[in-house]
Amino acid sequence: MYRYSVDNAVTYTSEDLVLFRESPFACWMERLHLENPDHGIPPDSGSAEPGDTMTRQDDIAESLRGEGKQVALIDWDAPEALRRGEALQAMRQGVDFIVNGQLALGPLSGSANLLMRTSGYSELGNYLYIPCDTQGKTTIHSAFRLCFLADLLHGLQGQLPPQMLVIRGGDLLPLKTDDHIxxxxxxxxxxxSAMRDFRKHRMPDPAESSHFGRWSDCANEVLRQRAERDDIGEQLVAPEVEEAIADAVAAEQADAAEESLDVRFQNPIQARLATGRGLKVSGTLADQARALQVEVVPTAYEAAPQAPAVAPDAALDNLSFIGSGDLTSLPTDSGAFDVDCIDDSDYALPESDAAAAPVPRPFSSSLHTGDDDFER
Structure with a gap:
């Protein structure tokens, strides 16, 4: 990234997007360095500023001219504004090849090794241009950089290039633009979005980047200070936090146990014993012992104590019909089940055919192999 000499606007290249894809932290540091060179954070010793990986391709222009092609060779050392204008003018003229061009649209600008004219329709006419990579080295970012140029061409000629070409000597590798764009x-x-929302005091987390560019010392220092701060915080807060969490978990478990208590625990003392909430007893030790000794199960040689007679509750008389009637068994047939939960009428065979022997059928005839869907 740099400031355009004409209007001093921040301008981004394909290298900035490649860096951002791998390290938002390093990209943010480069923007900070551009906005405020005196920010006080030194880059790694011996590191170089990121620059354009494109190199001039004058020899390609000579080779194409030797084949009788119409070539527009743009001066690599000319000011960027002049290179932008000459590249756009050559596109409008419809030359066969444009070498060392410069494409720009909005805040994005990039050097184009080679632009090749091909058939098609665009705002330029009945032709359009596709980007070509003629660098001697292929990297994992080659297709991504070509997409950067293809996207710029889309804005300049009104049509997205259908293909992108990687040229290495006599080898030609076409790339379908839709597979990468x-x-x-x-x-x-x-x-x-990150560049639009850039703030000098909102550094991205270095831990979320795969590398740190030329700011490794800064990133490591940030991560070290964070780790030390977290360790100090854990030493100060950990006991209190653990105690609070333990109390909360115990209270939640106790509430859940009490809610799911079986109805057989009618005695409040039994209920509290089951829930583990403790017994609310007071007085002497004898009183506490008597409170614990409730509903003792009698042994085989002891008679169970009889409950004292309780006057019948008039409110329960209306429920006396429960269990008072005689339970009669369901009528059953000798050939049917006692309880019929499923209607078997849809599955039973007619009586005339019930005794008929089943007709054997080959196992393969009951399977649909789907062979008709495949070509032999």
Whole structure:
């Protein structure tokens, strides 16, 4: 990223998007360094500023001209504003190849090794241009950088290039743009949002980046201070937090046990014994012992104590019918089940056919192999 010499606007290249894709932290540091060079955070010793990986390709222009092609060779050392204008003018003229061009749209700008004219329709006419990578080295970012140029061409000619070419000597590798452009545009959207919302005091978390660019010393110091601060915080707060968590868990478990208590625990003392909530007893030790000795199960040689007679409750008379009637068994047939939960009429065979022997059928005839769906 740099400031454009014409209007001093912050301008981004494909290298910035590649860096952001791998390390939002390093990209943020580069933006901070651009906005405030005196921020006081030194880069790693011996590191170099990120620059454009594109190199001039004058020799390609000579080779194409030797084949009789119409080539527009743009001066690599000319000011960027001039290179932008000459590349756009060559596109409008419809030359066969444009070498060392510069494409720009909005805050994005990138060097184009080679632009090749191909058939199609665009705002330029009955042709359009596709980007070509003629660098001598192929990396995992080659297709991503080509997408950067293809996206710029989409804005300049009104048509997305259908293909992108990777040229290595005599080898030609065509790439379908649709296979790569959507990932690039997703990264571009996140990148532009991060740059638009850039704040000097909102550093991204270095731990979320795969590397730190030329700011490894800064990132490691940030992570070290964070770890030390977390250790100090754990030493001060951990006992209180653990005690509070333990109390909360115990209270929650006790409430759940009390709610799910079986109805057989009618005695309040039994209920409290089951829930583990303790007994609310007071007085002497004898009183406490008597409170605990309730409903003692008699042995085989002892008679169970009889409960004292209780006057019948008039409110329960209306429920006396429960269990008072004689339970009669359900009528059953000799050939049927005692309890019929499923209607078997849909599955039973007619009586005339019940004794008929089943007709054997080959096992394979009951399977649908789906062979008709495959070509032999």
């Amino acid at each position: 959507y990932h690039y545009r997703a990264v571009k959207q996140r990148f532009m």
